[in-house]
Amino acid sequence: MSDTHAQTVAYVRESFLEQAPPPERETGPIRWLRVNLFSNWFYAILTLLSIYVVYTLLSDFLPWLFNGVWNASDIRECREILQGATGGCFAVLAERWNQLLFGFSFPSDQYWRIVVAFLLFCIAAAPVLFAAVPRVLFVVTGLFPFVAYYLIWGGTILTPLAVLVGVVAGYFAYRRLVDQSFAMGLLGGVVAGLIVWWLAAFVPQDQPSFLALRPIPSRDLGGFALNLMLGVICVSLSLPFGILLALGRQSRLPIIKWICVVFIEFVRGVPLITLLFVANVVLAYFLPPGSNFDLILRVIIMITMFASAYIAEVIRGGLAALPRGQYEAADSLGLDYTQAMRLIILPQALKISIPGIVNVAVGLFKDTTLVSIISMFDLVGMIRGPILASTEWNGVYWELYGFAALLFFIVCYAISQYSQWLERQLNTEHR
Amino acid sequence: MSMTEERSVDQSAMKVSDEVAIEIKNMNKWYGTFHVLRDIDLTVMRGERIVICGPSGSGKSTLIRCINALEEHQKGSITVDGTVLSSDLKNIDRIRSEVGMCFQHFNLFPHLTILENCTLAPIWVRKTPKRDAEKTAMHFLEKVKIPDQANKYPGQLSGGQQQRVAIARSLCMRPRIMLFDEPTSALDPEMIKEVLDTMIELAEEGMTMICVTHEMGFARQVANRVIFMDQGQIVEQNEPEEFFKNPRSDRTKLFLSQILGH
Ligand SMILES: Nc1ncnc2c1ncn2[C@@H]1O[C@H](COP(=O)(O)OP(=O)(O)O)[C@@H](O)[C@H]1O
Ligand SMILES: [Mg+2]
Numbered sequence: 001m002s003d004t005h006a007q008t009v010a011y012v013r014e015s016f017l018e019q020a021p022p023p024e025r026e027t028g029p030i031r032w033l034r035v036n037l038f039s040n041w042f043y044a045i046l047t048l049l050s051i052y053v054v055y056t057l058l059s060d061f062l063p064w065l066f067n068g069v070w071n072a073s074d075i076r077e078c079r080e081i082l083q084g085a086t087g088g089c090f091a092v093l094a095e096r097w098n099q100l101l102f103g104f105s106f107p108s109d110q111y112w113r114i115v116v117a118f119l120l121f122c123i124a125a126a127p128v129l130f131a132a133v134p135r136v137l138f139v140v141t142g143l144f145p146f147v148a149y150y151l152i153w154g155g156t157i158l159t160p161l162a163v164l165v166g167v168v169a170g171y172f173a174y175r176r177l178v179d180q181s182f183a184m185g186l187l188g189g190v191v192a193g194l195i196v197w198w199l200a201a202f203v204p205q206d207q208p209s210f211l212a213l214r215p216i217p218s219r220d221l222g223g224f225a226l227n228l229m230l231g232v233i234c235v236s237l238s239l240p241f242g243i244l245l246a247l248g249r250q251s252r253l254p255i256i257k258w259i260c261v262v263f264i265e266f267v268r269g270v271p272l273i274t275l276l277f278v279a280n281v282v283l284a285y286f287l288p289p290g291s292n293f294d295l296i297l298r299v300i301i302m303i304t305m306f307a308s309a310y311i312a313e314v315i316r317g318g319l320a321a322l323p324r325g326q327y328e329a330a331d332s333l334g335l336d337y338t339q340a341m342r343l344i345i346l347p348q349a350l351k352i353s354i355p356g357i358v359n360v361a362v363g364l365f366k367d368t369t370l371v372s373i374i375s376m377f378d379l380v381g382m383i384r385g386p387i388l389a390s391t392e393w394n395g396v397y398w399e400l401y402g403f404a405a406l407l408f409f410i411v412c413y414a415i416s417q418y419s420q421w422l423e424r425q426l427n428t429e430h431r
Numbered sequence: 432m433s434m435t436e437e438r439s440v441d442q443s444a445m446k447v448s449d450e451v452a453i454e455i456k457n458m459n460k461w462y463g464t465f466h467v468l469r470d471i472d473l474t475v476m477r478g479e480r481i482v483i484c485g486p487s488g489s490g491k492s493t494l495i496r497c498i499n500a501l502e503e504h505q506k507g508s509i510t511v512d513g514t515v516l517s518s519d520l521k522n523i524d525r526i527r528s529e530v531g532m533c534f535q536h537f538n539l540f541p542h543l544t545i546l547e548n549c550t551l552a553p554i555w556v557r558k559t560p561k562r563d564a565e566k567t568a569m570h571f572l573e574k575v576k577i578p579d580q581a582n583k584y585p586g587q588l589s590g591g592q593q594q595r596v597a598i599a600r601s602l603c604m605r606p607r608i609m610l611f612d613e614p615t616s617a618l619d620p621e622m623i624k625e626v627l628d629t630m631i632e633l634a635e636e637g638m639t640m641i642c643v644t645h646e647m648g649f650a651r652q653v654a655n656r657v658i659f660m661d662q663g664q665i666v667e668q669n670e671p672e673e674f675f676k677n678p679r680s681d682r683t684k685l686f687l688s689q690i691l692g693h
Contacts, residue, residue: 328501329538333552333604334528336520343551347542 064088068399074392092393093403100403103222103377104386110154110214114225117151120144121232129418131425152221152229154213162200166193182338218296222377224407230296230378231365231411234303238364239357241304242311243350247341249316260312267309273370275302280374299371307364314356318349351426358419362412369408379404440652444637447655450477451510452608452639453498458507460497467493468504469663477607480640482650482671485660486686491643494660495610498641499530512607528556531601535613537593539585545572545596546581549603557604564603571599575629591622595629602633609633611642645690651675659683 021027037047068088072078078089093100102111124144127137146160170193178185221229248260267275279298322345330340350357372381383400387393393400453475460468467490475481483491496502497509500516500523509516511526540548549568553559559567572578575595577588585593594614601609611630615623627649634640634653644650650657650671657674659667659682667674667683675691678684 323536323538325534325536325538326540329534329540331501332499332527332530332532333600334524334556335552336524339555343555344540348540351542 060086064398070094075395078396088399089396090399092387092396092399096387096393099223099382099387100379100400101223102225103220103382105220105377106216106222106225107214107220110216113151113154113213117148118225118228120147120151129422150213152216153218154215157211157213158200162197166196166200169193169196218294219376221296223382224379224404226371226376226378227365227368227408228411230300230303230368230371231361233300234307234364234368235361237300237304238307238311238360241308242315242357243346245308245312246315246319249312250319264309264312267305268313272303272306272367273373275306276370276374278302295376299374299376303364303368306367307360310360310363311357314353314360315349317356318351318353319345321352322348351423354419354423354426358415362415365412365415366408379407440631441635444635445478445480445653445655446637447479448477451475452477452479452512453641454508454510455498456508456510458497458504458509460493460502460504460506467663468497471507471665473658473665475608475639475641477639478637479656480634480638480654481642481656481658482654483641483643483658483660484645484647484650484686484690485666489660490663491660492612493663495532495612495641495643498608498610499527499532501532524556528552528604529606530608530610531598531604531606532610533594533597533601533612533614535617537585537590537597537617539593539597539600541585544582544584545577545588548585548596549600552600553603568599568603571602572596574602574632575599576625589622590618591625594618594622594626598626598629598633608639608641611640611644613643613645615644615646647675647691659686661686 038044063086065088067082067086068090069078069081070090071094072081072089072091073095075089075092078091082089098108098111102108102114106114120140121144123137124141126133127135127141143164146164150157150160170189173192174185174189176185177188245260245264248256249264251257251260276299279302280295283293283298326344326348327340330344335343369378369380371378372384375381377385383404387400388396451474453473455471455473458468458471459466471494483494485491493502497504497516498511503518504516512529514522514526516522516526539545540551543551546565546568549572550561550564553564553567554561569578569581572581575598577592577595577599580588580592580596585596588596598609598614614630615626618626623646627646630640630642630649631653642649642654654671656668657671658665659674659678659680661682667678667680669679674683675687678687
């Protein structure tokens, strides 16, 4: 029976075929090699070439890594120990790890404060990042900024406490008034907060040493701790500002819209390093002489501005990707603007924007090393300045920059893995 | 078209009262310079079931979207339940929470479960306690016959089920008027019936309804008035019996022959 014939007459299958394994040649490691590495002679050459390149790289790198010297007091001693053999001079890390992590003028008996702040940060971030973490931990998240300020900058506990009381007062005023209207609530909240702070401004002067930690001026902060601080603070500030800017850019009120557009386009058109120079030099001219406007604060403002403009654009993309029907459904149910945004639009738009936001966050975290150029001693600043300039370690480039790269890689890779996990998590909810 | 005719419709509760639900007077709307709606006059009594039909682009959607202020009108007046639609946001929000609306593409909130879709507006707009809102939601989900899907997400449901959830979601706000914008035209044929049945049940309970639809079987059984629109104007309106038997304008005849005559 020919095939064509089989199609033209009525046909019923009578015996069913058992499932059979694929042919030998089509399974196992042999097949994998053939398909992936040697499918034709061109790929075969490429494969061999790549193996050769990887081999030469590793044959230099592995001895350097495993033959390294961890115990020496300077680079000359390293060279003596190695006697011409390949090997890294990791002794610099062993000797200067504290400077790399905390900066060179941070008092060493106070390192614990930064460590505690970091551990607290991990606890505070947990409920934000993982839905499975008990919600009560949000208390830690709420208190963390105040505790962290107290731990890092020191001084009397009354200052952050007063700020905290002001925020709480503002929050309760907001809750009382928000039922009348959102604007009333916001205004009431701000006024209540300001009143408390104004009252509180009298207290710390009277009690400068009440439960005080040793005050640490901002210029003493440094090392990788400074990068982490700048990264965490700026990312968490720029997210809400970015959302506001993105919503403002969509606003029907022309003034708000244009302020947002001009801000975003201006900031995106200027390199971050220029903004940092402005923070460092130019702002000082505008501020009243003697005003105590911390350099770190200025840098935080600039980086936050920069990042929020980028995040705003990412979120705008997410907002644009939502079908109009979602806005209309929210409207037709009688939700007002704030409710529609908070409950319907933003949760979906932010979900779409996660990859973009993470991209900005990772970029921003790495960009915190730019502060080394305006003479702040972050991780890169420490390496470029005090360590490489010292007589002991002058010339140990690979080990130091490799270490810096490793630290940044660990953090950025973790962020990127987290975002992929989060996307999968949010997606499976739907199928 | 004939699918709905299997079901006999109980007319007993479908009474038109003499209370005005919606009054549209001399209403005009433009998109830019394009005159979409021209001199619309329409009074809807409480308990009426009105079907609007007409060719694509004739302004049917725009008309019912004006009734709950999803679109602004530029001239004339719209009064819903005695409240005049103006640009006053308070009025608009009040009217929207009294008027339910179902869309062609359902527009459920994909990031919320079916139950959350139904309880969201009662909780946030009506300030109903969560427990009560969930009870109401389950009541209406039972009514549209999908209580067992309450904890799924919209993406897991079929089109017909999604549209019934959308109806339940509107009903949870206890609206006095329901608007439907082609609720069945995005559905596969075998799902149209389940949605129409739900709408018939609503009509039987005396809900005031305005439906844009081309389901003429539904119009015959349920509507007490059929309106034909073309080029932004109401061309003809009549009781369904008369409308289908003796259409008066040529445009209506042409339209009906196209839609019914295969
Ligand atoms: N947002 C809009 N901007 C400009 N024109 C529109 C808009 N929405 C609808 N229109 C136009 O208005 C007319 C009526 O639209 P619509 O009410 O959706 O018609 P129907 O629902 O009867 O098919 C159509 O010609 C359409 O192109
Ligand atoms: Mg339409």
